[in-house]
Amino acid sequence: MLTHLIRSKGPLNIVRRGRAIVSCVGLTADRMARSLAAFVDLLAAYDACATFPVTALTLRRRPAVLRSLLQGPARVELAVHGYRHSDMSLLAPSAQAAELTAAASIFHRERIPFTGFRAPYLRWNASLLTALRGAGYAYDSSQSILWPVLDRGWPVGGPPGDSDSHARADLQRLLEFCRPHPAETFPSLPFWADGILEIPVSFPDDEMLIERLRISDPARIAAIWIASLEQCHARGELFVLQLHPERLPLCAEALAAVLERARGLRPAVWLATLGDVAAWWQAHGNAAARTDRWPNAAGSALAVTGDIDALTAWDYVWRFLGA
Numbered sequence: 001m002l003t004h005l006i007r008s009k010g011p012l013n014i015v016r017r018g019r020a021i022v023s024c025v026g027l028t029a030d031r032m033a034r035s036l037a038a039f040v041d042l043l044a045a046y047d048a049c050a051t052f053p054v055t056a057l058t059l060r061r062r063p064a065v066l067r068s069l070l071q072g073p074a075r076v077e078l079a080v081h082g083y084r085h086s087d088m089s090l091l092a093p094s095a096q097a098a099e100l101t102a103a104a105s106i107f108h109r110e111r112i113p114f115t116g117f118r119a120p121y122l123r124w125n126a127s128l129l130t131a132l133r134g135a136g137y138a139y140d141s142s143q144s145i146l147w148p149v150l151d152r153g154w155p156v157g158g159p160p161g162d163s164d165s166h167a168r169a170d171l172q173r174l175l176e177f178c179r180p181h182p183a184e185t186f187p188s189l190p191f192w193a194d195g196i197l198e199i200p201v202s203f204p205d206d207e208m209l210i211e212r213l214r215i216s217d218p219a220r221i222a223a224i225w226i227a228s229l230e231q232c233h234a235r236g237e238l239f240v241l242q243l244h245p246e247r248l249p250l251c252a253e254a255l256a257a258v259l260e261r262a263r264g265l266r267p268a269v270w271l272a273t274l275g276d277v278a279a280w281w282q283a284h285g286n287a288a289a290r291t292d293r294w295p296n297a298a299g300s301a302l303a304v305t306g307d308i309d310a311l312t313a314w315d316y317v318w319r320f321l322g323a
């Protein structure tokens with residue numbers, strides 16, 4: 001587990017991440033419950049919706065917090081984000097299938113509906129897709145796509161200190177770990193992979209911007225995400241925004257700006273959950289030309305997602321111990 005963390009984050013980042021976890025997530029579930037409530041309120045203000053992939057063991061420890069999301073003012077769906085938060089691409093096929101079964105049983109026991117999956121660390125392989133198909137999932141959303149927007153939002157005079165070599169090295173480590181496709185050559189659209197519908201998630205996400213590139217200016221985060229949304233809209237494609245809810249306090253302004261821009265674009269942007277996108281693509285996607293790709297003649301689609309890896313800092317301790 002420690003080797004894996006060092007590979008994905010680097011040793012210094014583990015220490016920084018530990019401090020950030022305690023300050024963003026907290027030792028009880030109160031802070032995350034407030035962030036999640038604020039997230040849902042913000043969505044509701046724009047008549048938007050979201051998909052929150054949640055790790056099954058986190059759901060088992062705090063079901064009430066997650067169930068309350070389904071009764072809030074915005075339409076929210078949960079998806080499975082692994083049984084535990086581990087790299088499932090390293091598991092044997094039989095172990096992958098067993099983890100999916102164990103995760104589904106927790107969701108069923110807590111009476112939380114789900115149709116889709118996102119892999120922890122966005123790490124997947126062909127046998128995981130086979131296991132997902134065998135378990136009846138409607139979609140997976142683990143393949144990342146990187147939009148060419150990291151130069152957006154610099155202040156006049158060029159980049160400040162966050163272009164330092166440590167930040168660049170951290171970014172490179174993340175890119176090597178998650179292996180995003182470049183948006184310049186890869187469509188940001190659902191596609192079939194080993195019999196399951198793959199819905200690509202867009203980079204840069206909040207982790208890349210805040211943890212890796214140390215960008216803290218909300219206006220710059222907004223500029224980067226809006227540039228991604230606008231490029232996606234010009235291509236008539238799907239922008240799957242990833243914002244881990246524990247960083248909502250740092251990103252609320254940027255999320256509001258993205259939703260404001262999405263509501264102002266013409267042709268309209270279809271705001272959908274990943275489940276909506278999967279259902280639409282299953283029914284219409286194979287035949288969809290650019291002009292009727294999305295419902296109601298929308299020009300592009302936007303799905304807001306936020307992986308819930310943990311509700312308290314103790315969940316990270318359990319993760320470290322392999323549970």
Ligand SMILES: [Zn+2]
Pocket residue numbers: 081085119120121307308309
């Ligand atoms: Zn995660």
